[in-house]
Amino acid sequence: MTRAPRHAPPPERARLAAALRELRTGTGLSLAALAAKTTSSKSSWERYLNGKTLPPRQAVRELCRLAGEPDGRCLALWELAESAWSGRAAARPTDTPGPAGSPDTDAGHPAGGRGTVMAILASVCALAAGGLSVALVLVAGHTGDSRPSAPPSSAPAPRCLGATCEGRDPMPMKCGTHPLTLAAHRTATGAHLELRYSRECGASWARMWSTRIGDRLEMDPAGEGTDRPHTVRITDGVAAQSYVYTPMTEATPGATVRACFRPVTGGSRECFDARV
Secondary structure, three states, X not given: OOOOOOOOOOHHHHHHHHHHHHHHHHHOOOHHHHHHHXXXXXXXXXXXXXXXXXXXXXXXXXXXXXXXXXXXXXXXXXXXHHHHHHOOHHHOOOOXXXXXXXXXXXXXXXXXXXXXXXXXXXXXHHHHOOOOOHHHHHHOOOOOOOOOOOOOOOOOOOOOOHHHHOOOOOOOOOOOOOOEEEEEEEOOOOOEEEEEEEOXXXXXXXXXXXXXXXXXXXXXXXXXXXXXXXXXXXXXXXXXXXXXXXXXXEOOOOOEXXXXXXXXXOOXXXXXXXXX
8 A cells, every 4th residue: 555645844834843953953952851841742842843743932932942042033933834834924915025135936935935924024023123124133033142142051061172173063062052153244145144153162163044055154264265164055945044054163262263155146255254
């Protein structure tokens, strides 16, 4: 007997699930430990993280708290997913223009969905951001505050330090729990970039969001144009709507770190740097 094919989750829920999985990786918690620290069960978290079920808003906030990350970005993604699930999104206009430099509808988004997404974000922005840039505050959840997020009470110990972090992913190494934002930059294509630093790990990395498939971000380990930068590339539409990180490089106080963005459109390479 042929088994019926499994249906992929709606794109709005898939983006939310990807963001939640990223946060959970940063906490270092198993599903059982996550259930013990939140109001949702282990089986519920399995469904939330795989996009099988839309999580309650409270579950999203609890996971953000455990990861030591602001909840604005994930709550905006939750609002999109909930609106699509409840049918509220269908009642909204679909011809609302998006912000300059936002990803095109063929970059991992359903045709006709871009205006719906931006209309919902605009309504959330009116309540939560009071006129701040919709793309910056809600899609990204970035506040511009260079201070580290408040560390959760059960922050996991980092798994590397200094040179041992070189080329490693900041999330599995537990370096992304409450880092400093050293510098931020918005590219000509509308992508958002940040240079991040972890005192606990003695390492720095860069991240990007609001990108396009094919965009690349390079973290220059020496800050001086090395021939072997740490690079990450946007490979699909879900990644284009999520935080994507470069590998880390060792960073000591007083050192200069540098990141460069290469757009898929073939535009100019854009670099920015900061002192630790």
